[in-house]
Amino acid sequence: MNHQLLDIESINQAPGDFLSEIGHLFAVFDEHSQDSGNISYGVKAGRQRFFVKTAGVPADPRPFLPHQDRVALLRNAIRLRGSCAHAALPQLHNVIESPHGPMLVYDWLEGDLLHADSAARLQPQSALQRFRRLPVAEILNALDTVFALHLELAQAGWIAVDFYDGCLIYDFSRREMRVIDLDMYCEGPFVNRMGRMFGSSRYMAPEEFERGATIDERTNVFTLGRALANLLSDGSVARSTFRGGDRLFDLLRRACHPSRDRRYASIPEFYAAWVEAGKGSSCS
Numbered sequence: 359m360n361h362q363l364l365d366i367e368s369i370n371q372a373p374g375d376f377l378s379e380i381g382h383l384f385a386v387f388d389e390h391s392q393d394s395g396n397i398s399y400g401v402k403a404g405r406q407r408f409f410v411k412t413a414g415v416p417a418d419p420r421p422f423l424p425h426q427d428r429v430a431l432l433r434n435a436i437r438l439r440g441s442c443a444h445a446a447l448p449q450l451h452n453v454i455e456s457p458h459g460p461m462l463v464y465d466w467l468e469g470d471l472l473h474a475d476s477a478a479r480l481q482p483q484s485a486l487q488r489f490r491r492l493p494v495a496e497i498l499n500a501l502d503t504v505f506a507l508h509l510e511l512a513q514a515g516w517i518a519v520d521f522y523d524g525c526l527i528y529d530f531s532r533r534e535m536r537v538i539d540l541d542m543y544c545e546g547p548f549v550n551r552m553g554r555m556f557g558s559s560r561y562m563a564p565e566e567f568e569r570g571a572t573i574d575e576r577t578n579v580f581t582l583g584r585a586l587a588n589l590l591s592d593g594s595v596a597r598s599t600f601r602g603g604d605r606l607f608d609l610l611r612r613a614c615h616p617s618r619d620r621r622y623a624s625i626p627e628f629y630a631a632w633v634e635a636g637k638g639s640s641c642s
């Protein structure tokens with residue numbers, strides 16, 4: 359498609375004004391739904407739908423992170439997308455410079471975010487609960503997409519930060535898992551300088567709460583293990599609620615070991631164990 363959204367390099371207007379001029383805004387993600395300070399838009403331009411992400415309004419003092427830090431995270435997301443072409447990531451078509459910083463023009467993904475606030479999450483009709491009721495083989499397939507993506511990212515040197523179910527969009531009709539919002543991922547291991555880092559405690563390793571601790575692939579092994587516990591069980595690591603077989607349960611326990619030394623040493627090692635266990639299928 360030949361549309362200015364896809365080839366224009368810069369604009370002088372506020373992103374929302376520009377987008378509503380050149381297309382139809384059908385969704386806005388702002389402070390009513392996000393605590394990031396970012397403002398993103400669902401835009402229909404021509405016959406195609408896009409997700410356009412911006413760092414929000416520079417002068418707004420309310421967000422936790424200042425505007426320049428939010429802009430830096432978006433530029434980080436551009437780098438990440440440039441270094442990994444895995445199909446689970448939405449296509450990044452264009453970056454438009456605006457007075458509010460870069461506008462990242464992604465594909466609009468069909469499907470449901472597997473995240474809701476703590477009350478809504480427990481509702482039987484929430485996307486997460488509907489996902490948990492899917493056949494085991496379908497869940498394993500979706501998990502493989504998440505794990506294979508993280509294998510590629512690890513091989514490109516990226517350490518996952520702030521990965522949780524709010525990064526997962528599942529298309530229930532096509533049975534496709536897609537992954538969004540990896541803006542906080544870091545190029546290489548680093549030392550935790552924050553104490554409690556950004557993220558959902560349901561996915562975070564003990565070292566993500568510990569100032570001075572190293573955050574590396576062993577940390578990410580824990581997080582992927584937590585994805586397994588959250589999607590193929592009720593979030594616990596109890597055997598009784600886990601829907602996989604014994605070998606997969608062993609993998610889960612090892613990945614989510616509180617002690618770093620007892621986990622898989624890297625994402626490739628974790629993924630190899632997953633493949634050896636038939637990507638879960640040989641043990642369900």
Ligand SMILES: Nc1ncnc2c1ncn2[C@@H]1O[C@H](COP(=O)(O)OP(=O)(O)O)[C@@H](O)[C@H]1O
Nearest residue numbers: 387392394396409448464465466467471538539
């Ligand atoms: N490519 C996409 N297609 C459709 N919806 C998306 C897409 N990316 C994100 N979203 C939706 O927009 C919301 C905000 O996007 P996200 O990248 O998580 O921004 P933030 O940095 O504000 O957390 C997500 O929770 C999700 O519901």
Ligand SMILES: [Mg+2]
Nearest residue numbers: 394524525539
């Ligand atoms: Mg988000």
